Amino acid sequence: MTDTARFDLYAFWRTSATYRVRVAFNLKGVQPNEINVNLEAGEQRSEAYLGINPMGAIPALIDNAPDQPKTPITQSLAILEFIEETHPTPALLPVDAHGRARVRSLATLLAADTHPLVTPRVKKYLTSVGGFDEAAWRAWQIQWFTTGLQALEQRLAGEPETGTFCHGHTPTLADICLASIVVMTRLFKIELPELPNVQRIMAACEQLDAFARAAPGLQAGAPQA
Amino acid sequence: MTDTARFDLYAFWRTSATYRVRVAFNLKGVQPNEINVNLEAGEQRSEAYLGINPMGAIPALIDNAPDQPKTPITQSLAILEFIEETHPTPALLPVDAHGRARVRSLATLLAADTHPLVTPRVKKYLTSVGGFDEAAWRAWQIQWFTTGLQALEQRLAGEPETGTFCHGHTPTLADICLASIVVMTRLFKIELPELPNVQRIMAACEQLDAFARAAPGLQAGAPQA
Numbered sequence: 001m002t003d004t005a006r007f008d009l010y011a012f013w014r015t016s017a018t019y020r021v022r023v024a025f026n027l028k029g030v031q032p033n034e035i036n037v038n039l040e041a042g043e044q045r046s047e048a049y050l051g052i053n054p055m056g057a058i059p060a061l062i063d064n065a066p067d068q069p070k071t072p073i074t075q076s077l078a079i080l081e082f083i084e085e086t087h088p089t090p091a092l093l094p095v096d097a098h099g100r101a102r103v104r105s106l107a108t109l110l111a112a113d114t115h116p117l118v119t120p121r122v123k124k125y126l127t128s129v130g131g132f133d134e135a136a137w138r139a140w141q142i143q144w145f146t147t148g149l150q151a152l153e154q155r156l157a158g159e160p161e162t163g164t165f166c167h168g169h170t171p172t173l174a175d176i177c178l179a180s181i182v183v184m185t186r187l188f189k190i191e192l193p194e195l196p197n198v199q200r201i202m203a204a205c206e207q208l209d210a211f212a213r214a215a216p217g218l219q220a221g222a223p224q225a
Numbered sequence: 226m227t228d229t230a231r232f233d234l235y236a237f238w239r240t241s242a243t244y245r246v247r248v249a250f251n252l253k254g255v256q257p258n259e260i261n262v263n264l265e266a267g268e269q270r271s272e273a274y275l276g277i278n279p280m281g282a283i284p285a286l287i288d289n290a291p292d293q294p295k296t297p298i299t300q301s302l303a304i305l306e307f308i309e310e311t312h313p314t315p316a317l318l319p320v321d322a323h324g325r326a327r328v329r330s331l332a333t334l335l336a337a338d339t340h341p342l343v344t345p346r347v348k349k350y351l352t353s354v355g356g357f358d359e360a361a362w363r364a365w366q367i368q369w370f371t372t373g374l375q376a377l378e379q380r381l382a383g384e385p386e387t388g389t390f391c392h393g394h395t396p397t398l399a400d401i402c403l404a405s406i407v408v409m410t411r412l413f414k415i416e417l418p419e420l421p422n423v424q425r426i427m428a429a430c431e432q433l434d435a436f437a438r439a440a441p442g443l444q445a446g447a448p449q450a
Binding site (some may be wrong): 013053054055057063068069070073074075077078079082085086090097098099101102104105107108109110113116119121122126129130131132133137139140143147148150151155158159160161171209 | 278298326338386
């Protein structure tokens, strides 16, 4: 079995968490078999998909290698670490414990402390139960994207480990998370304040084929421009 | 320098993310020097603390070992991985990549997809800008604690890797995150549905001194019972 046939990735063209996994696989030179879960049609709430991930969230990864457990791997951060451990080259984490901690800290500032606040299930709750209209939802999105990205900007500007990318001069899991959030702000047309380091690093990421090919608009199921 | 003097941990008695770090240090036999950041007095928004973590969140960890970088390590998941890498015994992650992925998936289901929705900064926004009264905030808390813990329960009940603890028969990062969320639901007096595996594993955790000693009510700054 080649790596190309090894992984099934339950995915949707638009989502930030799926984007992260696509970029990581691209950087490692692995092409998973993508299975589309149409969030707009509510397919993440189907009985079939809840059997794969009871949280009803994508992505989920299944390893088809014959000698490996078949328990689906869910949560993008867990999938990224799994890809890194099973396909170590090129490395997406530094070798030293402090560097690894910093990369994980920057990554989770976005993937854990920012993204979960602006997911479809939160929108559904706030607009159906919480009394939010479209303008209130938009203000909510702006609040959390801005909070997360401004904190990231301050860290990138102030910490000596910042380089061409978030940590040194090669892309890491932190850059993947940074790009995934910037991509979301573009999809939702969120106006951001000046974020010079974030914008500079996003541009460096987009120079790389692995990031460029993961752009939501290029994926199966995306609306035609 | 002994490990006891090595780490400064910016902490608050009540918070779930600090609890996780306390349990991990306890399991490794390391006692950090705790520095109290009083969230009730808004100290996380002080200029001094924002210089340590621009996100204004605790915990943050500083390594005082003379040859180590002084960049604060923030985000509980990054700190847990750092503790695991620098103090590998007893192991809080399995040895196999699939097992590690499952533990990280269960851990982030709670620490990334559940906890960030019920933090003080979200409460502040919803009650000051979002029009939520106390009852609406309480319904919001119940919604996300229940969603996360029910998804966890289904996975624990259905996946063959579940043992005395979330993954096998020794505690891992997943159990630390499970306990941290259950502890929060108790502090907030959230009534939960029947969660047999979650409750069974919580009881197993509380048999261990490392978890028992981390209970919020036992920490410096906690109100006297």
